[in-house]
Amino acid sequence: MSTAIAAKGKSLWSDAWIRLKRDRYAMLSLAIVIFYSILAIATKLEWVASPWDRVVGGAYAPPSFDKIELWGGTDIFGRSVLYKVIQGTRIAMSVGLVSSLISVPIGVTFGAIAGYFGGWVDDVVVWFYTTLSSIPSFMLLIAITYALGKGLTSIYIALSVVAWVGLARVIRGEFIKHKTRDYVVAAESLGASHFSKIFKHIFPNVSHFVIINLSMQFMSAIKAEVILSFLGLGVQGQPSWGVMIDDAKLELARGVWWQLAGATIAMFFVVLAFNILGDALRDALDPKIK
Amino acid sequence: MFVYIARRLLHAIPTIFGIALIIFVLFNLVGGDPTLQMLGKHANAKQITELRHEYGFDQPMYVQFFEYLKQILTFDFGRSYATKQPITQMIMNGIGPSLTLAIPAFFFTTVLSVSIGLLVAYYRGRWIDRLMVIMCVFGMSLSSLAYILFGQYFLAYKLGWFPIAGFETEWPDRFAYVAMPIIIWVVLSLGHDVRFYRTALLEEINQDYVRTARAKGLGESKVLFVHVLKNGMVPILTNVVIEIPMLILGSFLLEGFFGIPGLGGMTLDAIHNSDFPVIKAMTTVEALLYIFGNLATDVLYSLVDPRVSLK
Numbered sequence: 323m324s325t326a327i328a329a330k331g332k333s334l335w336s337d338a339w340i341r342l343k344r345d346r347y348a349m350l351s352l353a354i355v356i357f358y359s360i361l362a363i364a365t366k367l368e369w370v371a372s373p374w375d376r377v378v379g380g381a382y383a384p385p386s387f388d389k390i391e392l393w394g395g396t397d398i399f400g401r402s403v404l405y406k407v408i409q410g411t412r413i414a415m416s417v418g419l420v421s422s423l424i425s426v427p428i429g430v431t432f433g434a435i436a437g438y439f440g441g442w443v444d445d446v447v448v449w450f451y452t453t454l455s456s457i458p459s460f461m462l463l464i465a466i467t468y469a470l471g472k473g474l475t476s477i478y479i480a481l482s483v484v485a486w487v488g489l490a491r492v493i494r495g496e497f498i499k500h501k502t503r504d505y506v507v508a509a510e511s512l513g514a515s516h517f518s519k520i521f522k523h524i525f526p527n528v529s530h531f532v533i534i535n536l537s538m539q540f541m542s543a544i545k546a547e548v549i550l551s552f553l554g555l556g557v558q559g560q561p562s563w564g565v566m567i568d569d570a571k572l573e574l575a576r577g578v579w580w581q582l583a584g585a586t587i588a589m590f591f592v593v594l595a596f597n598i599l600g601d602a603l604r605d606a607l608d609p610k611i612k
Numbered sequence: 613m614f615v616y617i618a619r620r621l622l623h624a625i626p627t628i629f630g631i632a633l634i635i636f637v638l639f640n641l642v643g644g645d646p647t648l649q650m651l652g653k654h655a656n657a658k659q660i661t662e663l664r665h666e667y668g669f670d671q672p673m674y675v676q677f678f679e680y681l682k683q684i685l686t687f688d689f690g691r692s693y694a695t696k697q698p699i700t701q702m703i704m705n706g707i708g709p710s711l712t713l714a715i716p717a718f719f720f721t722t723v724l725s726v727s728i729g730l731l732v733a734y735y736r737g738r739w740i741d742r743l744m745v746i747m748c749v750f751g752m753s754l755s756s757l758a759y760i761l762f763g764q765y766f767l768a769y770k771l772g773w774f775p776i777a778g779f780e781t782e783w784p785d786r787f788a789y790v791a792m793p794i795i796i797w798v799v800l801s802l803g804h805d806v807r808f809y810r811t812a813l814l815e816e817i818n819q820d821y822v823r824t825a826r827a828k829g830l831g832e833s834k835v836l837f838v839h840v841l842k843n844g845m846v847p848i849l850t851n852v853v854i855e856i857p858m859l860i861l862g863s864f865l866l867e868g869f870f871g872i873p874g875l876g877g878m879t880l881d882a883i884h885n886s887d888f889p890v891i892k893a894m895t896t897v898e899a900l901l902y903i904f905g906n907l908a909t910d911v912l913y914s915l916v917d918p919r920v921s922l923k
Contacts, residue, residue: 453630469643594753
C-alpha cells in the first residue's frame with residue numbers, strides 16, 4: 323500500500339490557488355478581471371457595443387433608462403457613452419495584453435541570460451536596462467510615442483519598452499540565486515545544455531514572478547494608456563477612456579458629467595481589481611512571505 | 613568618502629553615454645526625419661531643406677551624434693522650434709514655477725504620509741489600519757485625471773475657492789495659484805506613500821531590537837516613535853531623497869491643467885507643438901537629473917546608515 327502512504331505533493335500553483343481561493347476580495351477581483359476580459363473579447367468580435375459611432379440620440383442627452391444605449395447618456399455627436407466606455411475597455415485590455423505579450427518574453431530572456439551567464443553578458447544587460455530606466459518612465463513613454471508617431475501601435479511598443487526592465491531585474495536576481503543550487507548542478511552533471519538548464523530547469527522555479535508581475539503590468543499599462551491618450555499621443559479616432567476624459571475636460575463646464583463618470587468608473591474598477599489581485603498573488607505565490 | 617563619490621561619478625559615465633545613445637537613436641533614427649514631424653504633413657520641399665539645415669539634420673549621423681554629446685556636456689540645447697528661445701533659458705525659467713508647486717506639495721505629502729503610516733503601524737491589524745489600507749488602494753485606483761478634473765471643476769469653478777488656472781510671479785499671490793494643485797498633488801500621492809511607509813515601518817516592528825525594547829518595559833508609543841522611527845528613517849529617507857531631484861520637473865498634468873509655466877507644462881506645450889528640440893532636451897535633462905539624484909541618495913544613505921559600506 324505504498325501509494326496510500328506517499329502523501330500527494332502539492333505544487334506551488336495548486337497551493338497558491340488554494341490560498342487565493344480563501345481570499346474573498348482576491349476572488350472578487352479575479353471575477354472583475356474575467357468580466358472585463360470577456361467584455362473586451364466580445365467587443366472585439368463586435369458582439370456588443372457595435373457600432374459605437376452610431377447616433378442614438380440628441381447631443382449631450384443625459385443618462386436615462388429608456389434604452390440600453392442611453393444608460394450612459396450621449397456625447398456631442400449623439401453617440402452612446404456606454405458603448406464608448408465598453409469600446410474603451412477593449413482598448414485598455416488590449417494595451418495590457420499586448421504590452422505583456424511583448425515585454426514578458428524580452429524581460430524573461432534578458433533577465434535569465436544575464437543572471438545565468440554572469441560576466442560580461444550580465445554587464446551588458448545590466449548596463450542596458452539601467453540606462454533605459456534612468457530615463458523617467460513617463461518621459462520615456464512620451465519620447466517613444468512621439469518618435470514612433472501617434473497611435474495604438476506606438477503605445478504597445480512604448481509600454482513594452484518600459485515594462486520589460488522591472489521583470490528582467492527580478493528574473494536576473496532569481497537566476498543568480500538558483501544557478502548554484504543542487505538541482506541545477508545535478509542537471510548539469512547529467513549533461514543538460516545551457517538552454518535546457520535555463521528554460522527547463524530554472525525557469526519553472528521562478529515563473530511565479532512572471533504572474534505576480536503580470537497583474538501590475540496590466541494595471542500600469544491601463545493607467546499609462548489613459549494618460550497618453552488624454553495627452554493626444556495615443557489612440558486616434560477610437561473611444562479610449564483617455565480620449566473620453568479629454569473630451570470631458572471641456573464638457574464639464576456645460577454640466578455634462580456622464581462621459582467623465584463613465585470612463586472614470588470603468589477604469590477605477592479594473593485598476594482596483596488588478597491592484598488587489600496583484601497583492602493577493604504576491605502573498606499567495608511568493609514563498610518568502612508564507 | 614571622496615574616493616567613493618569619484619568612483620560613483622566614473623560609473624555614471626557609461627550610463628550617461630548610454631542615455632545619449634538611446635535618446636539619439638530614438639529621436640534621430642527611429643522617428644524618421646524630425647523636420648516632417650515639426651512641420652507637419654503640408655510642408656513644402658524648401659521649408660524642409662531650410663529646417664533640416666537649421667537644425668543640422670542634413671549632417672552625417674555621427675556628426676549629429678557628436679553635436680548632441682556636445683550639447684549635453686555644455687548644457688546648451690539650442691533653440692526651441694516653437695518659441696525660438698534658447699532651451700537652456702526656458703529650462704531655467706521653468707524651474708522656479710515648478711518648485712513653487714513641487715516643494716510644498718512634496719513636504720506636506722511626506723509629513724502627512726509618514727504620520728499616517730506611523731498611526732496605522734501603531735494600530736496595526738485593527739479596524740483603523742484596515743480602513744486606511746482600503747482607502748489607500750481605492751485612492752490609488754482612481755485615475756489622477758479624475759482628481760484634477762474634480763478639483764478644477766468643483767472646488768475652483770463651482771465653489772470658487774481657488775482660481776481655476778493661472779500663475780502669478782509676485783510672491784504672496786503665487787500661493788493662491790498653486791494652492792489647489794498642491795492639495796491635489798498631496799491627495800494623489802497619499803495612497804501610495806502611506807502604504808509604502810506602513811510596510812517599511814511594519815518590517816522594522818518585527819526586528820529583535822523592538823522585542824528587546826518591549827522586554828525592558830518600554831511603552832508601545834515609545835517603542836514606535838523613538839526606536840522604530842529612528843531605524844525606519846532609512847527607507848523613509850531613501851524614498852524622500854530619490855524624489856527630490858525629480859521635484860524640479862514638477863508635474864506634467866498639474867502644471868498643464870492649471871497653467872503653471874514650469875518644466876512639466878513646458879514639456880506638454882512642446883508635445884502639442886511637436887517641438888522636437890525641446891522634447892529631446894527635456895528627456896535628456898530628466899535622465900541626467902535622475903542619475904545625479906541617485907548618486908546623491910547613495911551618498912546620503914552611506915552617511916545615515918553605517919551598515920552601508922563605501923566599497
